[in-house]
Amino acid sequence: MISLTSPVKTRAHGWPAGAKVAALCAASVALFAASALWMQAAVGIGVMVLYALPGRIFLRHGMQRLWPLWPFIVLVLVWHVVTGAPADGAMIALRMLNAVALANLVTMTTTLDGMMGVVRWLLTPLRALGLNLRAVELAVALVIRFTPVLAAKGRMLALAWRARARRRAGWRVIVPFMVLALDDADHVAEALRARGGL
Amino acid sequence: MERSLTQIALFAALIAALGLIPQLTLAFGVPVTAQSLGIMLCGTVLGAKRGGLAALLFVGLVAIGLPLLAGGRGGLGLFASPTAGFLIGFPVAAFATGWVTERLSGMGVAWAAGIAALIGGVVVLYAFGVTGMSLVLGKTWLEAALLMTAFIPGDVIKAVLAALVTAALYRARPASVASRA
Numbered sequence: 001m002i003s004l005t006s007p008v009k010t011r012a013h014g015w016p017a018g019a020k021v022a023a024l025c026a027a028s029v030a031l032f033a034a035s036a037l038w039m040q041a042a043v044g045i046g047v048m049v050l051y052a053l054p055g056r057i058f059l060r061h062g063m064q065r066l067w068p069l070w071p072f073i074v075l076v077l078v079w080h081v082v083t084g085a086p087a088d089g090a091m092i093a094l095r096m097l098n099a100v101a102l103a104n105l106v107t108m109t110t111t112l113d114g115m116m117g118v119v120r121w122l123l124t125p126l127r128a129l130g131l132n133l134r135a136v137e138l139a140v141a142l143v144i145r146f147t148p149v150l151a152a153k154g155r156m157l158a159l160a161w162r163a164r165a166r167r168r169a170g171w172r173v174i175v176p177f178m179v180l181a182l183d184d185a186d187h188v189a190e191a192l193r194a195r196g197g198l
Numbered sequence: 199m200e201r202s203l204t205q206i207a208l209f210a211a212l213i214a215a216l217g218l219i220p221q222l223t224l225a226f227g228v229p230v231t232a233q234s235l236g237i238m239l240c241g242t243v244l245g246a247k248r249g250g251l252a253a254l255l256f257v258g259l260v261a262i263g264l265p266l267l268a269g270g271r272g273g274l275g276l277f278a279s280p281t282a283g284f285l286i287g288f289p290v291a292a293f294a295t296g297w298v299t300e301r302l303s304g305m306g307v308a309w310a311a312g313i314a315a316l317i318g319g320v321v322v323l324y325a326f327g328v329t330g331m332s333l334v335l336g337k338t339w340l341e342a343a344l345l346m347t348a349f350i351p352g353d354v355i356k357a358v359l360a361a362l363v364t365a366a367l368y369r370a371r372p373a374s375v376a377s378r379a
Binding site for chain 2: 003004005021024028065066068069072075076079088092095096099100101102103104106107108110112115116118119135138139140142143144146147149150151153154155158171172174175177178179181182184185186188189190192193197198
């Protein structure tokens with residue numbers, strides 16, 4: 001499976017993931033505290049520059065990730081034009097765009113391994129409460145491995161349905177889909193136990 | 199122990215897979231994805247603890263940058279978007295669904311699962327979703343709730359489907375509906 005890390009290498013790819021996530025948290029809190037339109041606009045220009053610096057491909061990928069926000073931006077702007085406070089609307093829309101764009105930037109410049117390292121560090125204190133970190137890592141690996149497997153099985157079920165029915169596969173196909181998943185879970189559990197368990 | 203772990207992992211993968219299969223349309227032409235149905239099924243089938251953990255694992259993997267949400271979306275940006283509340287509410291919704299299912303063990307499977315999915319997958323999930331939306335969009339809670347009303351009928355249908363799927367699964371594999379065991 002492909003993670004959302006950008007293949008376009010930037011300088012930020014080398015920075016420690018924990019530092020990037022911590023900086024993102026601080027920046028997000030600051031963004032929500034800054035209630036002036038000019039501040040949000042200034043941050044917005046800064047963020048756009050950050051997206052544009054690594055080149056056109058990076059910029060296009062980044063903008064594609066922000067595109068799903070457009071209905072909300074239209075909604076907020078229309079709402080505030082109707083209620084007679086367009087400046088507030090622009091501020092809220094910009095704030096949302098900035099927060100999502102910054103967070104996206106961290107995702108695009110951090111590898112899955114780097115992020116896993118941050119998660120491991122965050123979960124370490126929970127070990128005292130009996131959390132098995134190895135089990136968590138194994139579960140993550142299993143999800144990454146089995147998502148495409150289950151998706152393929154689901155597609156086969158949908159095709160099998162269409163081969164026998166005129167209509168597209170409906171919700172009924174979810175029942176055998178879940179039986180497949182539960183059976184896979186049993187098989188993998190047995191295989192794990194056979195190899196010494198957790 | 200191994201079985202709980204693989205069930206949690208496989209159900210997290212199941213939620214992701216439900217978003218990847220475009221051929222799946224729900225009843226009455228509901229255009230929304232089946233992923234929130236997956237969240238409900240985590241609770242009604244696996245029960246509170248394992249169902250909640252499966253949804254938590256799914257949300258965690260979305261956060262670290264895997265494109266597991268419908269439409270291949272993922273990453274930290276989603277947690278700052280107007281729909282962040284729904285994402286954060288997924289594990290709680292799955293836990294609540296499982297908790298209610300376990301409490302209603304005297305009832306028929308379909309009814310218990312349906313009521314639980316309605317409470318966990320609609321009431322609890324929307325409480326989180328609306329709160330998130332009101333914070334990000336700078337609206338009052340009621341205004342944000344008003345914006346979401348168009349999506350509630352679709353999710354009520356999904357709760358009914360979760361009940362039907364759970365009941366059918368219980369007939370096929372009684373032992374695998376852990377919330378009943």
